[in-house]
Amino acid sequence: MSAPRLEIDLGKIEHNARTLVERLGRCGISVTGVTKATLGSPEIAAVLLRAGVLGLGDSRIENIEAMHCAHVAASMTLIRSPMLSQVERVVMHTDVSFNTELDVISGLSSAAQKAKRTHGIVLMVELGDLREGIMPGDLEKTVRETLRFPNIVLKGIGTNLACRSGVSPDAKNMAELSALADSIEATFGTTLSIVSGGNSGNLQWALSGADTGRINNLRLGEAILLGCEPLHRQPIDGLHTDAITLVAEVIESKIKPSQPWGEMAQNAFGEKPSLTNQGDISQAILAIGHQDIDPCGLQPPPGIEILGASSDHLITDTSSCNMSVGDEVSFQLNYSALVRAMTSPFVAKLMRVQRSHTSPPSSYIIH
Ligand SMILES: *Cc1c(COP(=O)(O)O)cnc(C)c1O
Numbered sequence: 001m002s003a004p005r006l007e008i009d010l011g012k013i014e015h016n017a018r019t020l021v022e023r024l025g026r027c028g029i030s031v032t033g034v035t036k037a038t039l040g041s042p043e044i045a046a047v048l049l050r051a052g053v054l055g056l057g058d059s060r061i062e063n064i065e066a067m068h069c070a071h072v073a074a075s076m077t078l079i080r081s082p083m084l085s086q087v088e089r090v091v092m093h094t095d096v097s098f099n100t101e102l103d104v105i106s107g108l109s110s111a112a113q114k115a116k117r118t119h120g121i122v123l124m125v126e127l128g129d130l131r132e133g134i135m136p137g138d139l140e141k142t143v144r145e146t147l148r149f150p151n152i153v154l155k156g157i158g159t160n161l162a163c164r165s166g167v168s169p170d171a172k173n174m175a176e177l178s179a180l181a182d183s184i185e186a187t188f189g190t191t192l193s194i195v196s197g198g199n200s201g202n203l204q205w206a207l208s209g210a211d212t213g214r215i216n217n218l219r220l221g222e223a224i225l226l227g228c229e230p231l232h233r234q235p236i237d238g239l240h241t242d243a244i245t246l247v248a249e250v251i252e253s254k255i256k257p258s259q260p261w262g263e264m265a266q267n268a269f270g271e272k273p274s275l276t277n278q279g280d281i282s283q284a285i286l287a288i289g290h291q292d293i294d295p296c297g298l299q300p301p302p303g304i305e306i307l308g309a310s311s312d313h314l315i316t317d318t319s320s321c322n323m324s325v326g327d328e329v330s331f332q333l334n335y336s337a338l339v340r341a342m343t344s345p346f347v348a349k350l351m352r353v354q355r356s357h358t359s360p361p362s363s364y365i366i367h
Helices: 010-025 042-050 061-069 084-093 102-115 136-148 171-188 200-206 222-226 335-343
Strands: 005-009 030-034 055-058 076-078 096-099 119-125 152-159 194-196 217-220 244-257 280-286 305-309 314-317 328-333 348-353 362-366
Touching: 005 010, 005 335, 010 030, 010 042, 010 217, 010 222, 010 348, 030 042, 042 055, 042 061, 055 061, 061 076, 061 084, 084 102, 096 102, 102 119, 102 136, 102 152, 119 136, 136 152, 136 171, 152 171, 171 194, 171 200, 194 217, 200 217, 200 222, 217 222, 222 335, 244 335, 328 335
Parallel strands: 005 348, 030 055, 030 217, 055 076, 076 096, 096 119, 119 152, 152 194
Antiparallel strands: 005 244, 244 280, 244 328, 280 314, 305 314, 348 362
16 A cells, blocks of 8 residues: 555544534534644545534635535635735635734725625734734724725634734633624624634633633634544543654664664754764665655654654654564654644645444545
8 A cells, every 4th residue: 555644534633623512512502623733635625524523724815726526515714814915715615714814804895896706804913912903902903994994804813822922712811802802893893703712722712611711612623533632632521632643654764773873964954963872773775755744743642752863854763663664653643743744745645434333434535
C-alpha cells in the first residue's frame, strides 16, 4: 500500500463531531465544522455535516472553492479576514466572512453589488490573544460603518482566543463578548444572530456548566479531528484520539553509533543538535520528513524514538524493536503535524468507512 499515508477513520470523526454537537447543543451552542486542517476534504466535510454541524468554516478560500466544486452543500464561512485581492471569490463562494477591516468590508460590498449577492459579516473582536480583532472600544464605530454598506448584512460578532498567545477563554472574556452583543443590539436595534465564542480552546469553558451567556456558536476543528482540547492537549472524554494516524515506511535499518563523527557545524536547518552517546543503536530511517510533517508533532509507537529529521528522512532509534526495510510504522499526530501531512502531496490519504454496523470496513485512497 502507498506510503507515507494518513489513515483517516471517517466513522471516528463522525462520532467525535456528533458527540460535540450534542453536548454543545444542550448549552444552546451550535458548531461550525472547521475544515482548514483537512485541505477542505469533501469526504470529511460530508461527515461533519452528517454529524449535525450548522455549517463549515475554513480560513482559505481555495479550500471552500474545492468543497463547492465537489458539491458539498453547506453554509460556508471564511474564518480568516478576506484578502482585498480575493473579495470577488469570497462573495461568490461563501455566505459569511469574519472581518476586522472596513476597507475589506467595503471591497466585499462592491463585489457583492457586482455579483448581485448579499454577503454576511461577522465582526471579530480582540479580547486579549492579540491575533485578529477589533479593539472592543472601536466595535460600535465599526458596526455603524458596516451597517451602511450596500449588499452587506451584519450577522454577528465573534472572537478568537488560545491561538497566538494561548489566552484561555473563561467566564470573564466570554461575558465581555456577551455584553458587547447586548450593547450593539441595544444601540442599533439590530439582532446579532451569531455570537461565535471561539475554537476548540473554548470547550472546557463551554462544557464546564458555566453560564454561556449570549455565545451561541463555536468553530471546531482540532477537537473533532484529534479528540483533544488544545489548552492542555488532554483527550476529551468520550472522543476518539486516533481517528487519524500517519503511516511511514522504513528505507534503511542499520546498527550505527549514536554519536556523529567529524568536525561539527550546522545541520540542514541551521541547528547544532546535541546527541548523547549511547553506544551503538539500531537506527531506522523512514521516508518522510519536514516537507511532509512537523517531526516534533509525531508520537511514535512504544519502542521507537524519534532522533531527528531532515526534509525527506525521519531518523529513529529502533533498538527495542526489530525493523526491516519495507516495514511500516504508525504515528499519532498533533495539529501541526496533521496540517502539514494533509497539505503534502507526497502523503496519500486513506479514508476508512464503515457503511453500517454489520458491514465490514472498507477503505479507499485519495492522492
Ligand atoms: C482555526 C480556527 C478555528 C478552529 O480552531 P480549532 O482549534 O482547530 O478548533 C476557529 N476559528 C478560527 C478563526 C480559526 O482560525
